[in-house]
Every structure is written in structure tokens, then in C-alpha cells.
Amino acid sequence: MDEPKVTGTKPKMSSTRMILLILAFLSTLAVIALIAVAVTQNQPLPENIKYGIVLDAGSSHTNLYVYEWPAEKENDTGVVKQVEVCKVEGPGISGYSHAPEKAGPSLEQCLQQAKEVIPSAQHKETPVYLGATAGMRLLRLQNESAADKVLSSVGNTLRSAPFNFQGARIITGQEEGAYGWITINYLLGNFKQLINLLRAETSGWKKLLHSLKSLSETSGALDLGGASTQITFVSKELTSESPENQLYFRLYGKDYQVYTHSFLCYGKDQALQQKLARDLQTVENSLLPDPCFHKGYERTINISDFFKNPCTSEKKTQLPFSQLYIKGEGDYQKCRENIQNLFDKSNCPYSSCSFNGIYLPPLQGDFGAFSAFYFVMNFLNLTSEPNPLALNKVTSTIERFCARPWQEVKTAYHHIKEKYLSEYCFSGIYILSLLENGYEFTENNWQMIHFLGKIESSDAGWTLGYMLNLTNMIPAEEPAGPPLSHGSYVGLMVLCSLVLVSVLLFAWLLLHKPKCLQKGIV
Ligand SMILES: O=c1[nH]cnc2c1ncn2[C@@H]1O[C@H](COP(=O)(O)OP(=O)(O)O)[C@@H](O)[C@H]1O
Numbered sequence: 141m142d143e144p145k146v147t148g149t150k151p152k153m154s155s156t157r158m159i160l161l162i163l164a165f166l167s168t169l170a171v172i173a174l175i176a177v178a179v180t181q182n183q184p185l186p187e188n189i190k191y192g193i194v195l196d197a198g199s200s201h202t203n204l205y206v207y208e209w210p211a212e213k214e215n216d217t218g219v220v221k222q223v224e225v226c227k228v229e230g231p232g233i234s235g236y237s238h239a240p241e242k243a244g245p246s247l248e249q250c251l252q253q254a255k256e257v258i259p260s261a262q263h264k265e266t267p268v269y270l271g272a273t274a275g276m277r278l279l280r281l282q283n284e285s286a287a288d289k290v291l292s293s294v295g296n297t298l299r300s301a302p303f304n305f306q307g308a309r310i311i312t313g314q315e316e317g318a319y320g321w322i323t324i325n326y327l328l329g330n331f332k333q334l335i336n337l338l339r340a341e342t343s344g345w346k347k348l349l350h351s352l353k354s355l356s357e358t359s360g361a362l363d364l365g366g367a368s369t370q371i372t373f374v375s376k377e378l379t380s381e382s383p384e385n386q387l388y389f390r391l392y393g394k395d396y397q398v399y400t401h402s403f404l405c406y407g408k409d410q411a412l413q414q415k416l417a418r419d420l421q422t423v424e425n426s427l428l429p430d431p432c433f434h435k436g437y438e439r440t441i442n443i444s445d446f447f448k449n450p451c452t453s454e455k456k457t458q459l460p461f462s463q464l465y466i467k468g469e470g471d472y473q474k475c476r477e478n479i480q481n482l483f484d485k486s487n488c489p490y491s492s493c494s495f496n497g498i499y500l501p502p503l504q505g506d507f508g509a510f511s512a513f514y515f516v517m518n519f520l521n522l523t524s525e526p527n528p529l530a531l532n533k534v535t536s537t538i539e540r541f542c543a544r545p546w547q548e549v550k551t552a553y554h555h556i557k558e559k560y561l562s563e564y565c566f567s568g569i570y571i572l573s574l575l576e577n578g579y580e581f582t583e584n585n586w587q588m589i590h591f592l593g594k595i596e597s598s599d600a601g602w603t604l605g606y607m608l609n610l611t612n613m614i615p616a617e618e619p620a621g622p623p624l625s626h627g628s629y630v631g632l633m634v635l636c637s638l639v640l641v642s643v644l645l646f647a648w649l650l651l652h653k654p655k656c657l658q659k660g661i662v
């Protein structure tokens with residue numbers, strides 16, 4: 141008798157199917173286990189936080205900054221952030237020249253605040269640096285021994301704090317410019333290489349695209365203080381005509397040729413002193429009508445100490461009065477012409493200059509403008525981002541603000557310190573003049589300037605760059621490390637697993653040959 145053919149082959153087919161089914165089941169289990177292990181076993185370790193303190197001893201006041209970063213990642217870019225800022229009461233340390241022993245104790249309140257922010261177990265290992273800028277540069281020129289005494293007083297106070305004292309010194313204008321440039325580019329993520337982008341877990345697409353755009357670009361830095369101002373940017377001019385303005389950096393495996401210059405006496409407070417010293421050359425009596433102050437505003441100035449300042453001493457004249465009475469006129473145009481005289485464009489020994497015969501290569505790329513550039517423009521509502529205002533809009537706003545009578549301004553902004561409020565008109569016009577007449581920004585590249593106070597949670601300024609450099613946190617070469625972040629690693633594992641499942645499914649479909657495949661429906 142013939143055995144029915146079908147019954148002999150049927151058990152063979154179903155055993156293959158069984159094996160495939162078991163395989164598929166086991167693979168799925170394996171994939172689930174793989175993902176579970178990846179998620180649980182590869183959790184980042186609890187972070188060990190480090191701290192650093194920098195005091196910015198500026199001409200007008202001192203700020204203390206506390207920074208923190210995860211110890212394991214200190215060579216990565218963009219991991220250090222500001223966690224505290226404390227404004228020291230009273231004047232800048234150069235204001236203690238008549239009582240230097242009081243300069244140090246003035247810092248104590250802010251040091252106390254730093255002690256509360258940083259866990260006490262870490263006080264001893266936390267470095268503290270003090271950098272003094274143009275106020276102390278001027279004091280050193282005027283009275284070197286007074287400057288030394290002030291520095292030794294602040295040094296003594298910092299040494300007696302529980303932190304790791306690393307020095308109190310006057311930084312050069314070049315350093316101030318360079319560290320400001322490093323700070324903003326570090327915070328903007330401009331030093332990030334592709335590998336860091338892959339590691340960045342928190343950045344969204346927008347940030348990623350921004351970083352990609354700026355992979356090969358950096359932002360220039362414009363810093364306006366009370367006593368000096370700095371301009372720093374990457375210049376594409378290969379040979380520099382003025383070596384003292386040229387800096388070379390190798391950061392995260394890339395070379396940067398950076399132009400920088402610091403103009404002493406061109407911070408906004410000293411620029412006002414310079415302007416008044418010029419006005420005093422032509423004044424007929426002790427009454428000075430001043431177009432840079434609001435109509436109705438009056439101020440009295442003591443002449444006796446006025447010309448002791450190195451920024452005004454060249455203009456010293458004998459005057460038959462000891463006090464000068466300033467009366468505001470609120471006239472934009474006259475003030476602008478007045479301020480313009482501070483920028484001497486008459487001689488340039490190079491192919492191009494800013495002013496006073498100082499070399500300036502062609503302006504390049506975006507600029508971050510911070511410190512008083514930001515304070516003043518922010519007060520005037522002229523910091524609009526991401527679409528900066530056009531130059532003519534900026535000019536007309538400042539013109540209108542200067543034309544407002546002082547009584548009206550005072551009433552409208554009664555919460556603002558009179559010292560600042562009375563000078564926003566002058567400062568606004570000075571900023572325009574410095575950028576337009578001094579550096580020759582035009583309406584075409586004005587919008588490349590971005591007025592910024594903070595980047596994420598950190599203030600724009602030289603202090604962060606100073607600390608990064610002194611703690612060796614910016615390596616010349618890109619640090620080696622795990623190429624992927626925890627998030628990217630898990631993501632990749634999931635992706636691989638999905639591919640694996642799809643392949644297995646496909647194999648099963650091929651072997652199983654469901655009817656729809658055989659008929660060519662799928
Ligand atoms: O809130 C503010 N509004 C206007 N100006 C401000 C404000 N805070 C600080 N400033 C000014 O910013 C400038 C900061 O200069 P800084 O003290 O850093 O001098 P430096 O950098 O030349 O040594 C000073 O002119 C100070 O008056």
C-alpha cells in the first residue's frame with residue numbers, strides 16, 4: 141500500500157519551524173537582556189564636583205566668581221559653569237590707594253559667601269585667584285608703592301581664607317583680551333570638535349546645528365570696562381604687521397591666530413575723564429555746558445585731583461577755579477562730535493589702524509560684546525537677539541534717550557543708581573563712537589555684534605578663561621576618551637538590537653515562506 145506522501149514530510153517541516161521559532165524567541169530575549177544591561181550597567185557614576193574661585197578686581201568694583209565642574213570631565217569643553225557671583229561692597233581695590241590696608245578686608249563678605257557655597261571638605265583644594273585690571277594698571281603708573289600695598293593687602297586676606305591661594309596680580313591688557321575671548325568661545329561651544337558633539341547629551345538639534353556651523357569658527361570678543369577696553373578676534377591675515385597684538389593658541393587640537401589689543405584709558409569712565417580734560421582746555425569759566433548729559437542735570441567736579449590721573453595728566457592746565465560745574469544739554473550730535481575727538485585717526489604706520497596709530501586687521505566674523513557694552517545697551521533696550529537691531533535704529537534710540545529731560549528720566553528710572561543713570565546717555569554715545577569711529581564697524585557689519593551678559597548661567601568676562609588656563613583645563617590636543625556619551629551609547633545599542641531583530645525576522649520570513657510571499661503579494 142502506498143503511504144500518503146503528505147504525512148511523511150509534515151513532521152519534518154514543523155520541526156524546522158519550531159527551531160526557528162525558538163531561535164527567534166531566544167534572540168528577542170537576548171536583545172531585551174542586552175538593552176536592559178546597557179541601560180542599567182552603563183549608568184554614569186555619581187559625579188565628583190570640583191570648584192574654583194576667581195576675583196575680578198576691576199576699576200569700579202570687585203566681583204567674586206565661584207565655578208564648578210565634574211572632576212572626571214575636566215578636559216572636556218563647556219563643562220565648567222558659574223555657580224555664584226558676589227559683588228564686593230565699596231569701590232574697586234585701586235580705590236583703596238589712600239588706605240591700602242582696607243583693600244583686603246573689603247573682600248571678606250564675599251569670601252564668606254564662597255565658603256557657604258563650596259562644601260567645607262573641599263575648601264582646602266579649591267584654588268582662588270585674584271586678577272586686577274585697568275584700575276590697578278593706572279594706580280601702578282601713578283603710584284607704584286600704593287599699588288604694591290593694595291596687592292599685598294588683598295593677598296594677605298586671600299591667604300588667610302581656607303582656600304588654596306594661587307596669587308593676586310595685575311593681569312596685562314593682552315591677557316584680559318585673550319581670556320575674554322577664550323571664555324566666550326568656550327561657553328558658546330566653539331572649541332567643540334565632532335567627537336564632543338557626539339558626546340553632548342543635553343544639546344538639542346538647534347544647539348547641535350549651531351555647533352556644527354561654528355565648528356571652524358570662533359566669535360570675537362569686545363570688552364568694555366571702566367578704565368580699559370579690549371578687542372580680540374581671529375584674524376585671517378597670515379602675517380601680522382604688529383607682533384605685540386598677535387597671540388597663538390593651540391586648543392583641543394586646533395591652531396588659532398588671534399589679534400588682541402587693550403586700550404588703557406578707553407574704558408567708559410576714563411573716556412569721560414578724557415573728554416572732560418579736553419573740555420577744560422577751552423572752558424572760559426567754571427561753568428561747562430555738556431551735551432553728553434541730560435538737560436537739567438548738574439554735576440560738580442573737583443579740579444585738584446583731576447589731572448593726577450595718567451589718563452588726563454597730559455592735558456594738565458592751570459585753571460583759575462578749583463571746581464567745575466557741569467550743566468547738561470542733552471544734545472546727541474554735539475556730544476558725538478565731542479567724543480569723536482578722543483579717537484585720533486590722523487596717523488597709521490600700518491596698512492590699517494583702529495585709532496591712536498594702533499594696528500587693526502580687517503574685522504572678521506561675529507563679535508560678542510560684554511561687560512559695560514552689555515550693561516549700557518541692555519538698559520537702552522538695544523540688545524535684541526537673535527535678530528540684532530540695525531545701526532540706524534540704535535542711533536535714533538540713543539538720540540531720543542539723550543534728548544529726554546533729566547527730571548523725566550529720574551522719575552521713570554527711580555530704582556536705578558543715579559551714577560549709572562546719569563551716564564547712560566554719554567555711555568551709549570561713547571559705545572557708538574568707539575565701535576563706529578574707533579573700530580570702523582559700519583551699518584553692514586553692525587549686526588555681527590551681539591551684546592551678551594551671560595552665556596547659559598555664566599557671565600561673559602575674562603575670569604573663566606583665566607581659571608581654565610591656570611588650572612590647565614584647556615588641553616592643546618583633543619583629549620582621548622570614550623567616543624560616545626551614555627545616552628548615545630544606549631541609543632546605539634537599541635538601534636543595533638532593532639537591526640538584529642529585523643534581520644532575524646527577515647530570515648524567518650524567507651525560510652517560512654508565507655503564502656503572501658510565495659504569491660508575490662509582498
Ligand atoms: O549696572 C550697570 N550699569 C552701568 N554700568 C555698569 C553697571 N555695572 C557695572 N557697570 C560699569 O561697568 C564698568 C565695569 O568696569 P570694570 O570695573 O570691570 O573696569 P576695568 O575692566 O576697566 O578694570 C564700569 O564702568 C562700571 O561702572
Ligand SMILES: [Ca+2]
Pocket residue numbers: 198199273364365366511
Ligand atoms: Ca572689567
